[in-house]
Amino acid sequence: MATREEIFEKVQAALVDALAVDDDEVTPEATLVGDLGAESIDFLDIVFRLEKGFDISIPRGELFPEDILTSADYVVDGKINEAGLALLKERMPFADLSTFEKNPEVQEFATQLTVQDMCNFVESKLSDAA
Amino acid sequence: MRWFWIDRFTEFTSGQRATAVKTVSLSEEHVHDHLCGTSTMPNSLIIEGMAQTAGLLAGEHYGFQESVILAKVAKVRFHERATPGETLTYRAVLTTIDESGARAEVTSHLGERLQAEMEVLFAHADIDGEGAGGGLFDERDFATTLRALRMYEVGQTPEGEPIKMPRHLAVAEGSAVA
Numbered sequence: 001m002a003t004r005e006e007i008f009e010k011v012q013a014a015l016v017d018a019l020a021v022d023d024d025e026v027t028p029e030a031t032l033v034g035d036l037g038a039e040s041i042d043f044l045d046i047v048f049r050l051e052k053g054f055d056i057s058i059p060r061g062e063l064f065p066e067d068i069l070t071s072a073d074y075v076v077d078g079k080i081n082e083a084g085l086a087l088l089k090e091r092m093p094f095a096d097l098s099t100f101e102k103n104p105e106v107q108e109f110a111t112q113l114t115v116q117d118m119c120n121f122v123e124s125k126l127s128d129a130a
Numbered sequence: 131m132r133w134f135w136i137d138r139f140t141e142f143t144s145g146q147r148a149t150a151v152k153t154v155s156l157s158e159e160h161v162h163d164h165l166c167g168t169s170t171m172p173n174s175l176i177i178e179g180m181a182q183t184a185g186l187l188a189g190e191h192y193g194f195q196e197s198v199i200l201a202k203v204a205k206v207r208f209h210e211r212a213t214p215g216e217t218l219t220y221r222a223v224l225t226t227i228d229e230s231g232a233r234a235e236v237t238s239h240l241g242e243r244l245q246a247e248m249e250v251l252f253a254h255a256d257i258d259g260e261g262a263g264g265g266l267f268d269e270r271d272f273a274t275t276l277r278a279l280r281m282y283e284v285g286q287t288p289e290g291e292p293i294k295m296p297r298h299l300a301v302a303e304g305s306a307v308a
Contacts, residue, residue, distance in 0.1 A: 018204065041201045045251050048226045048233045060230045 001130050011119050014049035028116040056125045065091050069106050080104040094120035135179035142285035144293050145191040147223045150183040156214035171212040180248050184222035184234035188252050193296040196254045204249040216240050269302035
């Protein structure tokens, strides 16, 4: 299995290509939307590149759970409710949602996903496949 | 006027690759004054032609049941100009395709010379379940366009069998056999 450094390097390369940013901008702490300027369609591009780069399969919605973020069952007045937060944590064990939990506004969700979250996600997929 | 930026397919393997040609003519109005009188095929329209080659390849894979939306030109690079009398050959290879979208690598050649190269991303959307174009296109017109582009003359499956027009388009065209 790839080391964490190897995973980061491949994730970094995928993000450099998908988002037309420089290597040194793609740090573990950088947020995809806020710092790297990712837009919604870029997530599809990133998923395709990660699948190819790591030879893994990423079911749609696994990396970016749009179904939860747009569900009337989990979104009330623009915020994710407790049931939605519990489901997000279950579906996204790779992501650090502690900041998001303090103010779980849907529109803030995408802005908090970091490069490190992405690396954790890939690591969990590779671990599942091993 | 119709938004056709390829003249015809010359090779088409379902779900994998396609080649289309576009001959640049001085009779095309957009060529007349482009680039200060130097008569050049606009690069933006070459991008569109490469995207149509790849987009129709992606759409055919799912029988034109979904709308294929040009979502992102991830990378594009031009190496030289295309001028009247020259024929551009677009070659598209699908690198990924699934229900959410498709990604393709496309090149444009003038003879043996690489003229442009591009990575393009498409999103699939079944708009109101109305198939290709989500009801925006008349299916009979769309079928006629596919015939004009010779898709079903040159198209084949990866196993080498001829591809057929999907039934919903054949019905619209009036060629479906009961």
